[in-house]
Amino acid sequence: xxxxxxxxxxxxxxxxxxxxxxxDPAAKAMAKVDKNSPNGAFLSMxxxxxxxxxKALMQASLNEEDYNKAVAEFESxxxxxxxxxxxxxxxxxxxxxxDGAVDKLMAMVSPQLEQARTQLPMxxxxxxGMVGPSIQSSPDIxxxxxxxxxxxxxxxxxxxxxxxxxxxxxxxxxxxxxxDTAKSLNMNSLDxxxxxxxxxxxxxxSIVMGGVKNVMSVYGISMDDMLxxxxxxxxxxxxxxxxxxxxYDFFGETFNQAVKMKKVNGQWVADQ
Numbered sequence: 001x002x003x004x005x006x007x008x009x010x011x012x013x014x015x016x017x018x019x020x021x022x023x024d025p026a027a028k029a030m031a032k033v034d035k036n037s038p039n040g041a042f043l044s045m046x047x048x049x050x051x052x053x054x055k056a057l058m059q060a061s062l063n064e065e066d067y068n069k070a071v072a073e074f075e076s077x078x079x080x081x082x083x084x085x086x087x088x089x090x091x092x093x094x095x096x097x098x099d100g101a102v103d104k105l106m107a108m109v110s111p112q113l114e115q116a117r118t119q120l121p122m123x124x125x126x127x128x129g130m131v132g133p134s135i136q137s138s139p140d141i142x143x144x145x146x147x148x149x150x151x152x153x154x155x156x157x158x159x160x161x162x163x164x165x166x167x168x169x170x171x172x173x174x175x176x177x178x179x180d181t182a183k184s185l186n187m188n189s190l191d192x193x194x195x196x197x198x199x200x201x202x203x204x205x206s207i208v209m210g211g212v213k214n215v216m217s218v219y220g221i222s223m224d225d226m227l228x229x230x231x232x233x234x235x236x237x238x239x240x241x242x243x244x245x246x247x248y249d250f251f252g253e254t255f256n257q258a259v260k261m262k263k264v265n266g267q268w269v270a271d272q
Contacts, residue, residue, distance in 0.1 A: 038242035038261040039232045041268035050227045052210035055202040063264035081190040089190045096182035117166045128157040155251035226250045
């Protein structure tokens with residue numbers, strides 16, 4: 001049981017690799033964002049997320065010094081994947097790109113679906129009861145974010161309890177997406193990473209980001225609709241610091257969140 005569930009988790013993660021297209025409209029939308037204001041800088045992050053542009057998201061989220069450090073760290077670590085990671089990657093890609101992969105993987109996970117469907121309502125009920133206290137007691141989550149994060153989590157549990165997340169049809173779509181993506185990714189070994197430039201690696205990461213949206217849409221969750229709904233208000237600048245409120249729609253509800261920004265070497269970035 002544990003092995004099959006681990007395989008299903010791997011499939012779900014790899015399903016996140018499905019890419020979205022549309023480079024030209026994305027570039028035009030990004031060009032319209034004024035990054036010189038704190039709210040404009042924040043909206044540039046939102047736009048990068050919508051455009052599935054990891055490099056632009058990093059540039060909008062990090063000051064120049066931290067961005068250059070990230071590039072240098074990538075270059076220093078890309079040539080040393082562990083043998084265990086390489087073996088796991090090769091095995092998973094082999095499963096996803098082999099002949100009849102969709103049918104073989106469906107045969108592997110289907111016996112677990114019926115049992116999982118019977119257990120899911122209880123798991124969701126228990127999860128909803130536990131998530132609030134866990135968030136509230138976590139020292140890693142800022143106090144001003146805990147209430148909103150709890151509301152989002154509860155909204156997800158309510159959504160999941162009303163949706164057949166483990167149907168044969170949905171599962172086959174997720175697996176098919178993973179198989180198609182694995183083939184189009186054109187990456188059979190982690191050794192391929194060694195020959196990639198940082199920009200090329202970011203292109204791969206952007207495929208992953210686009211795939212997150214696609215696999216979520218299989219389950220009826222539209223990240224682009226959520227990003228389109230983002231509104232910024234009550235922007236207050238105080239020297240190199242700024243605060244604002246954002247509102248967004250998700251799971252049929254409207255959520256509000258306070259956001260802080262800071263200016264570093266003339267660039268507004270998130271103050272985490």
